[in-house]
Amino acid sequence: MHSERPRVRLHDRTFELAVPHGEIIGKIEALAARINADYGDGSRGIPLFVGVLNGAFMFFAELLQRISFPCEVSFVRLSSYHGTTSTGSVTEVFGLRENIEARHVIVVEDIVETGESIRALTDSLAAMNPATLEVATLLFKPASYRNYFPIRYPAMEISDGFIVGFGLDYDGLGRNLCDIYRLAKEV
Numbered sequence: 001m002h003s004e005r006p007r008v009r010l011h012d013r014t015f016e017l018a019v020p021h022g023e024i025i026g027k028i029e030a031l032a033a034r035i036n037a038d039y040g041d042g043s044r045g046i047p048l049f050v051g052v053l054n055g056a057f058m059f060f061a062e063l064l065q066r067i068s069f070p071c072e073v074s075f076v077r078l079s080s081y082h083g084t085t086s087t088g089s090v091t092e093v094f095g096l097r098e099n100i101e102a103r104h105v106i107v108v109e110d111i112v113e114t115g116e117s118i119r120a121l122t123d124s125l126a127a128m129n130p131a132t133l134e135v136a137t138l139l140f141k142p143a144s145y146r147n148y149f150p151i152r153y154p155a156m157e158i159s160d161g162f163i164v165g166f167g168l169d170y171d172g173l174g175r176n177l178c179d180i181y182r183l184a185k186e187v
């Protein structure tokens with residue numbers, strides 16, 4: 001029997017609805033309330049939210065509209081490539097212009113899966129001596145996570161399986177979808 005879930009076709013693959021827009025927004029509202037409770041008393045100065053491009057753009061905009069204390073925003077981009085040594089893939093961080101020393105920094109990601117990206121980013125930012133460094137992510141796959149850095153602010157935990165929509169892409173497509181879709185099993 002065929003699933004009743006709405007489907008989208010991107011390139012050669014079919015994805016089926018996993019998290020509708022209203023549920024995503026509800027999770028973002030709940031996360032914003034947690035962050036407002038933790039940072040809203042002003043004791044941490046003016047925190048800096050650092051969005052990770054490209055995927056975080058939609059989550060970043062929705063989250064920041066719900067932050068109720070004075071804050072600043074910035075963006076970084078991660079670039080992965082395979083090094084010439086046997087150490088495997090290397091991730092570099094580009095684009096941060098702010099001096100984050102002694103500041104309270106919250107990284108904003110769309111998804112944390114293995115944690116390789118967040119490891120590179122948090123290692124790089126921690127070396128700049130922020131006062132505190134936390135990670136907020138729209139989606140967290142705990143079963144795949146292999147990093148030591150704690151993810152304090154996940155909006156949603158999900159099981160494994162490839163996800164698109166709400167900023168996340170499949171080979172460049174799907175970022176503009178307002179719901180989240182999961183790769184459908186081929187029949």
Ligand SMILES: O=P(O)(O)OC[C@H]1O[C@H](OP(=O)(O)OP(=O)(O)O)[C@H](O)[C@@H]1O
Nearest residue numbers: 053054055110111112113114115116117
């Ligand atoms: O925890 P990990 O296994 O490292 O996976 C998570 C990373 O994968 C995605 O980035 P991607 O390289 O697809 O770039 P994008 O944000 O431009 O889509 C996502 O934005 C995270 O940065």
Ligand SMILES: Nc1nc2[nH]cnc2c(=O)[nH]1
Nearest residue numbers: 113161162163164168169
């Ligand atoms: N689009 C997309 N990017 C990812 N990066 C790590 N996991 C995922 C995923 O499930 N979907």
